[in-house]
Amino acid sequence: MSEMLRAPAEVKYAEELDYLESIDDGPKPFAWRLSPRMVRLFVLGSERADGIDREIPQKWFGDRSFVERSIVTLASDRGLLLIGDPGTGKSWLAELLSAAICRNSTLVVQGTAGTTEDHIKYSWNVSMVIAKGQSREAMIPSPIMTAMESGVIGRFEELTRSTSDVQDALISILSEKYVSIPELDDDNIVFAQPGFSIIATANSRDRGVNDLSSALKRRFNFVRIPVVTNKKSEAEIVRFRTAELLRRHRIDLEVPPTLLDVLLQSFSDLRAAAEAATSDDEKLESALSTAEQIGVLEDAILHGQFFGERTLTAETLGSSLVGSLARRTPEDLAILNKFWHGVVEPRGKDDGTWRGFLEGGRNTIATLS
Structure with missing residues (x-):
């Protein structure tokens, strides 16, 4: 950790997450590492009423209801879209939630004008394809596909910065929960494991750049993060x-x-x-x-x-x-x-x-x- 310029939340707060996991006796959806109540406690910090032996500092500052709605969404089969002005802590909240739920916040796709469908699904190791042909070993899974196979959280930053055809690639992933690989004859479907979900962020100032389709909107629960004015x-x-x-x-x-x-x-x-x-x-x-x-x-x-x-x-x-x-x-x-x-x-x-x-x-x- 000392050699990292910026450690991800699951590394930075590893000792804290270990402690919360050791005392957590609440029900956990799927293969979550922490129960929803402990996820909230990790993000918002502990209070005296929580009755734990040590203080957990607050890491994200905002309305409790935003965090609770986000956690409930991730426990369902819908994706979570955090939307708001730049600098309101959307990405930080997404990272904290991923770290608490599955101890991995690094499966991230960064949305830009240059993002392609390969960044969401898969690409190929060209040298291996030339040498041995197309196979699962020659396939390079995207962070989202890796999250599907592992049953963890995948993140998509700045969703509205990517083009509409790239956004549409998420529709089948969010609804059908699998990705087809038509280039392969066998073993050509990657199914999402229980616990898989997507946290996407969108900049409200980018409205009109690449608006989300109605079909994609229906597959996300929206949580609007306001600018802090207090x-x-x-x-x-x-x-x-x-x-x-x-x-x-x-x-x-x-x-x-x-x-x-x-x-x-x-x-x-x-x-x-x-x-x-x-x-x-x-x-x-x-x-x-x-x-x-x-x-x-x-x-x-x-x-x-x-x-x-x-x-x-x-x-x-x-x-x-x-x-x-x-x-x-x-x-x-x-x-x-x-x-x-x-x-x-x-x-x-x-x-x-x-x-x-x-x-x-x-x-x-x-x-x-």
Whole structure:
């Protein structure tokens, strides 16, 4: 694990999962490693009422009902589609659920314009086919087919980014639960084993790119993951994810609460401005998600570690925010400049932290303009 840039959830939380499995006496669907109640506890963390001997930290921050509906869906014969804005934790929730249910979250297909049907079903080892002909040994199963044969969870990221013919390949898998291999005369059907299911994610901002067909929609249960707007919940998410990133970078640093408040308030104000905008030109291209905040904070911390005084300052945070969110020139810079003059500057007159944030962002705007 220490040699991995990013360990999957089942590796990172292996000891915790072993403990939960050892005390789990609840009914388990199919070949699940944990019961639905323990899966929920692993994702959302333990409470005193759970009556276990150790604390299980919360890993995904969101409404309990979203997690419960997701678990119930996976215990049925329907696929699960997590849909929402970028940065709302869809992929992280999918990974945690897969890790808790089957201890394998790595059977993933990434949806792109270049994704083909082979990525969902199977392809062939060309050299083996030339040497010995087509056979099961020469076949290269996709992550989804591997999940079917093993009776575990397969994941499909950014489903709406893939083309309609690729999406349609999932219909028979989700309904019939098998894949035919017409190139073979014998042993030419791969049947899904009990426990197989698919967790797909879709970006709600990609609506219209490759919309799902009605047939495919019917085979998924939809769980919509909203943007976190509660400042307390969002602060917990930012602290949790930032602490993980700092451990990965081996940086010992406590984020000052005042700077975290400035970051949260800035994103809240920018979201309000985006909601009030009358056209896309008046909105930042960024989704202004919680994930964006974590990225801004990580950027500022690393900049301070490598080129500053090994601490996090308001100036660096302001500079990082502008640098991260100014993606279009000149549209985004104009929006940020207006925000800096209308919102940040008045606050900087009476507050030293906001004053430093003001100067850092103002200097970066001037540099990028």
